[in-house]
Amino acid sequence: MPTTAVFTVEGMSCGHCERTVTAGLTALDGVTDVTADAKSGQVTIESTEPLPEDQVRSAVIRAGFALIGRA
Known part of the structure; x- marks a missing residue:
């Protein structure tokens, strides 16, 4: 069953940070989309x-x- 979860991440300050977090999470099995x-x-x-x-x-x-944790 598709699901959406929102988390709070500390330390992101720029677009590069967003892309780094997105790439790391996209690599997890089952992840279909990430927006940081x-x-x-x-x-x-x-x-x-x-x-x-x-x-x-x-x-x-x-x-x-x-x-x-979860937002």
């Missing part, structure tokens, strides 16, 4: 099924940022 917004610090993830928050957190950390 540095101004609000929010990332919207669309996926084929709900993603475990620990997987999202790991991808965000690998990209060099901190996942605060």
